[in-house]
Amino acid sequence: MLAKLIEFRSVTERDALYVFDCPELARAASPGQIVELKINDCLDPFLRRPLSIFDVEGDTFSLLVRTVGRGTEYMTRWKPGVEVDVLGPLGKGFSWSEKEETFALVGGGVGMASLNFLARRLLEQGKQVHLLFSPKRDSQLLNALPQPERMDISFAENRTALPAALNALLAKGIDRVFCCGPDGLMEIVAKTSMANNIPCQLSMERHMACGIGICLGCAIAIRTEQGLTYKKACKDGPVFEAEEVSFHEEH
Amino acid sequence: MKNIKTKLGQAEFRNPVLGASGCTGYAYELESYTDLSRYGAVTLKTVTYTPRHGNHPERIAEVPAGIISSIGLQNPGPDVFFDDTMPKVIDALDRDQIIVSVAGDTIEEYVELCCRTSQRYGEKIAALEINAACPNVRFGVGYFSRDPQAAFDLIETVKSAVSLPVFFKFNTNFENYLEVASAIDEAGVDALYTSNTPLGLKINIRTRRPAIGNVVGPICGPAIRPIGMLRVWNLYQKVKMPIIASGGVYTWEDALEYMLAGAAAVGVGSAQFVQPDVVKHIVDGLERYMERESLDSLTSLVGAAHR
Ligand SMILES: Cc1cc2nc3c(=O)[nH]c(=O)nc-3n(C[C@H](O)[C@H](O)[C@H](O)COP(=O)(O)OP(=O)(O)OC[C@H]3O[C@@H](n4cnc5c(N)ncnc54)[C@H](O)[C@@H]3O)c2cc1C
Ligand SMILES: Cc1cc2nc3c(=O)[nH]c(=O)nc-3n(C[C@H](O)[C@H](O)[C@H](O)COP(=O)(O)O)c2cc1C
Ligand code: FES
Numbered sequence: 001m002l003a004k005l006i007e008f009r010s011v012t013e014r015d016a017l018y019v020f021d022c023p024e025l026a027r028a029a030s031p032g033q034i035v036e037l038k039i040n041d042c043l044d045p046f047l048r049r050p051l052s053i054f055d056v057e058g059d060t061f062s063l064l065v066r067t068v069g070r071g072t073e074y075m076t077r078w079k080p081g082v083e084v085d086v087l088g089p090l091g092k093g094f095s096w097s098e099k100e101e102t103f104a105l106v107g108g109g110v111g112m113a114s115l116n117f118l119a120r121r122l123l124e125q126g127k128q129v130h131l132l133f134s135p136k137r138d139s140q141l142l143n144a145l146p147q148p149e150r151m152d153i154s155f156a157e158n159r160t161a162l163p164a165a166l167n168a169l170l171a172k173g174i175d176r177v178f179c180c181g182p183d184g185l186m187e188i189v190a191k192t193s194m195a196n197n198i199p200c201q202l203s204m205e206r207h208m209a210c211g212i213g214i215c216l217g218c219a220i221a222i223r224t225e226q227g228l229t230y231k232k233a234c235k236d237g238p239v240f241e242a243e244e245v246s247f248h249e250e251h
Numbered sequence: 252m253k254n255i256k257t258k259l260g261q262a263e264f265r266n267p268v269l270g271a272s273g274c275t276g277y278a279y280e281l282e283s284y285t286d287l288s289r290y291g292a293v294t295l296k297t298v299t300y301t302p303r304h305g306n307h308p309e310r311i312a313e314v315p316a317g318i319i320s321s322i323g324l325q326n327p328g329p330d331v332f333f334d335d336t337m338p339k340v341i342d343a344l345d346r347d348q349i350i351v352s353v354a355g356d357t358i359e360e361y362v363e364l365c366c367r368t369s370q371r372y373g374e375k376i377a378a379l380e381i382n383a384a385c386p387n388v389r390f391g392v393g394y395f396s397r398d399p400q401a402a403f404d405l406i407e408t409v410k411s412a413v414s415l416p417v418f419f420k421f422n423t424n425f426e427n428y429l430e431v432a433s434a435i436d437e438a439g440v441d442a443l444y445t446s447n448t449p450l451g452l453k454i455n456i457r458t459r460r461p462a463i464g465n466v467v468g469p470i471c472g473p474a475i476r477p478i479g480m481l482r483v484w485n486l487y488q489k490v491k492m493p494i495i496a497s498g499g500v501y502t503w504e505d506a507l508e509y510m511l512a513g514a515a516a517v518g519v520g521s522a523q524f525v526q527p528d529v530v531k532h533i534v535d536g537l538e539r540y541m542e543r544e545s546l547d548s549l550t551s552l553v554g555a556a557h558r
Contacts, residue, residue, distance in 0.1 A: 038525065043316040043473050043501070048525060087284075087527070209311045209318060210524035212284065214276030216296075216322050217311035230305055230325060235280075 001025065002083045006060065011144045014067045015110060016076060023059035025088050031118035032093025032203055032239045035063070036211035038085035039071045050208045050234070052114035052180070053089060055146060064113040064144050090211050091238050094118050094201055100175035102128040105151075106166065106189045108181020109138050114203045114238075115180055116145055123150050130154070132169055134162050134185060159185055166192045174198055183247060190242035200242035206233040221246040253541050254548045255534070257291060257516050259493045260441025262378045262416035264347060266291040267516035267549065268506060268533050271446075271497045272352040272382065272420070273297060273322060274520035277336055279343035284527035287343055289534050291516065294350040294420075294444075295340060297382045300360040302328030307464035312453040317472025317499070318521055319451050321465035324354065329364060333371055347377045350418065354382040358405050362412050369413045379415050381405065384422035384446055397425035399434035406438035418495065420444035423482040429489050436490040443490060444518065447479030447498035471521045473499040480512050487513025487554050501529065503536025510549060511556040 003022035010016050025035065036048035049071045054064040067073050078084070096103070103122055105115045112133060119129045133139060134156035142148060156165040166189060170177075179189040180203035193200035209217040213235035222231040222244050231237065257267040270278065270293035278293040287293075305325025312319045326332065340349060351372070353364040365379050383395035383402065395401050402421070409417055419440045421431065435443055448469035453462040461467075479498030486494055496509040497518030506517045522529045541549065 045313060046316055046318060046472055046521075046525065047311075047313050207309050207311050209320070209521070210527075212527060213280045214527075215274065215311070215320075215521075215524055216305060216325050217320065219305060219308050219310055219325065228304075 001086060003061075003086045005078055005080050005082045005084060008078060008080060011064065012140045015064060015141055015144070016067070017054070017062055017064055017144050018075070018078070019060055019062040020084065020086070021060050022086065025086065026056045026059050026061045029053050029056050029061060029089040029117070030093045031121050032114055033089035033091050034114075034211070034234075034238060035061075035086050035088030036090060036208070037075075039074050045071045045074075047209055048087065048211060050211055052203070052238075053117050054113045054144070055117050055120060064110060064116070064141075066110040087211060091234055092236065094178055094203070094239050096122075096176055100127070102130070102173060102175050104130045104132060104166070104169050104174045104177045106132045106134070106177060106179040106181070106185075108134055108179075108185035110141065111181030111185070111203070112141060113180070115178060118178060119151060120147070123147070128152075130169055130172070130174070132156060132165060134158065134165075134181070159188060162188050163192050167196070170196045170198055176200070177242075179203070186245075187247045190245065190247075193242055201239050202242055202245055203238045204233050204240055204245065205238065208234050210234070221249060253538070253546065255538060255541065257549075259378075259418070259495065259515060260416050262441055264291040264377065264516070266534050266537070267510070268530050268537070269294060269350070269495065269516055269518045270523065270530060271518035271520035272380065274523055277340050279339050281523075281527055282343055285531050286528075287348075288345070289531040290344070290348055291534070292348045292350050292377055293344060294352050294380050294518070295336075296326055297324055297352040297354050298326050298329055298332045298364065299324055299353075300329070300355040300364060302326065302331070309463050312455075312462035312468075314451065314453055314470060314472075315474055317470050317474035318524075319453055319463060319468040319470050321463045321468035323465070329367060333367070337372055341372075341375055346375055349376040350378045350380050351376055352380040352382050352420070358408050361405060362408050365409050365413045365415075365417075369415050373413075373415055377416065378418055378441065379409075379413065380418040380420055380444060381409060382420050384420060393422050393425065396421040397427065397431060399427070399431045402431050403434040403438045406435060406440055410439060416441040418442045418444045420446060423447050423479075423486075424449055428482065429485060432486055432490050436492050440492060442493040442495050442515070443486065444495040445479065445483060445486065445497060447482050447496070448475060449478060471498065473501050473505070473522075475499050476505060480508065483509055483514050484512045484556075487557065500533070503533045503540060506533050506537060507540065507552070510552050511554070513554040513557065515553050
């Protein structure tokens, strides 16, 4: 389907916010899901680019995108009005139970992109949201947040400082942790949450070819009752329970 | 009346555009993205004699107009495939659209997989596809694609064990591919399926390491189409059996080009990763072309560029 770019705004030197009008997608989306964008009509770049849904408001959805290579560089040249070929919403997002009241959202860099939409839905349900962001030097990214005043925001200087910062937060009484960021950061968050016996969900990134479950390119090692197995980050995830994810063992 | 039906040996398909193995999943995943009835057929992800976890990530690296992949034939093995997967496939596709792809390490394993498929689902599928391009523990990758005698023996044994139409998918990367193709022709299959995917390498300049876990992998996508074209051209002059060409088909024009070079049908692979409904567009395009050119069928165009 086509999504029309209606707003483009730089957030930092290398991160930008893209707002698209696309009622069908916006209405179907839930937090933690992704879209697959076609960058141009040509064969190069060949593949679509997977991006987390940063926010949904009415008929629009938005993306927070870091420029890291050719595809994301090309996107920065899009002008409002351009129509972009998009697939989505895709994948399995975050989940929580009605009984849970207080949530810790841990974002690592642009990984924060998938947490904002989650925060919006949690706040709509009257839940309490704590956002822990790392590394602090990247905190300009938070300028993208539409409702920062409704969350309790704290920072970890870097990954070394993260376990202490998270422990301090968890001590306040947290029902569930959600995390998105680089694998190294997520591993720390998974370990710390599990050590505190607090359920934790991680949004995992893997290189994707299709995003819809037909290529098996996005394999992620997951622990199951039958042992370690490869699941599809695009379809079985991107969100997994922390205890399921195997960061180091592979087959 | 215009007729786009395609006969490949004993098997007949509604059109000559097939979803290629490993790039079309088990078809039902695509139900919400396209009209599955427009597929000539779908070759399901290859099922191997024993379950395979597949290769270490990363498994995908993008290259200009294509990808290098190394999936390692991840699949749940025949028990899960027959019990859980096939019923869902049969709900999603018609009988004439289902091709089951099998791979084993030895001839005995191939034959057992073919026999089990035929016993359980023989009435419900169109054909079997022998994936001969797969890793072979004892003799190395692609053994049945590069040893003419091994290919001949494999086909002869399979053909005498089952009555379903059989396609042989082989890799044209080996220097003797024409010799192997002749052996396959002589052994007698319903069609020769070519995966024209040369090996390639990509290095991630950030990590300074090969971009995929397996270091090297086959390149697919439009980038390699001219290579596939030449191989199909050469094969058409060498063998009598129908040829199914895969390697970079993205548009109806690409499909037609392969047909003019000698392919009776085409397999569409990685283009579906980018456009999940691409097969429907290719079939629509071929039908419009037939209309425009007042063609009753496409058969007369197969190999026409040689004449
Ligand atoms: C589920 C998922 C959600 C994502 N959400 C977001 C998001 O909300 N915002 C955002 O900015 N980015 C997100 N990404 C990452 C984004 O997809 C990549 O940064 C993008 O595809 C890079 O494209 P490119 O053409 O600019 O870079 P390329 O030229 O393709 O690559 C440049 C460099 O980036 C690396 N790279 C490419 N893709 C990835 C990836 N998926 N993960 C890690 N490294 C990669 C390459 O290996 C290469 O070194 C997400 C990725 C996944 C899998
Ligand atoms: C991710 C991926 C997985 C594949 N898996 C299989 C497979 O299981 N069995 C098989 O016979 N071919 C497999 N192939 C090869 C394709 O079926 C096809 O022949 C090849 O990709 C060339 O076509 P294309 O350029 O249109 O992608 C795979 C290809 C890719 C890219
Ligand atoms: S990206 Fe293709 S299966 Fe996940």
